[in-house]
Amino acid sequence: MSEAGTLTRADLAEALHREVGLSRSDSAQIVEQILEEMCEALSRGENVKISGFGTFVLRDKGERIGRNPKTGVEVPIAPRRVLTFRASQMMRDRIVAAGV
Structure with missing residues (x-):
């Protein structure tokens, strides 16, 4: 690396x-x-699955209320699309075995 x-x-x-x-x-x-x-593929809205590794998943998050931690003022957070990664069970097992 x-x-x-x-x-x-x-x-x-x-x-x-x-x-x-x-x-x-x-x-x-x-x-x-x-x-x-x-x-x-992700820009077309498709998920990407790599067997034995994991899946890149697009999620739509709705509008919600957030809070400014300094002032405590509530502000709306706009809806957005986020990319998440879910490791496969095989990958999780390898990470646990490696002690990471």
Whole structure:
């Protein structure tokens, strides 16, 4: 990993290069294509499920009342769409086993 605790696109491309034997350029291009396809699917409102890893789910949150923590004044929070990630059971089991 590049930075402490962060996996980057470059790390993914390097792993693909190392494990599959593709050129670094081809590996980087494949990583970009996968991420682009995921982004396009999400922008169309589709969920993205990667078996054994998890699911990226779009959720619509309705309007609600929030509170400014400094002043205590209530303010409306506009409805919005949020992206959440749900890890698969297999991924959760691996994380627990690793003690993370």
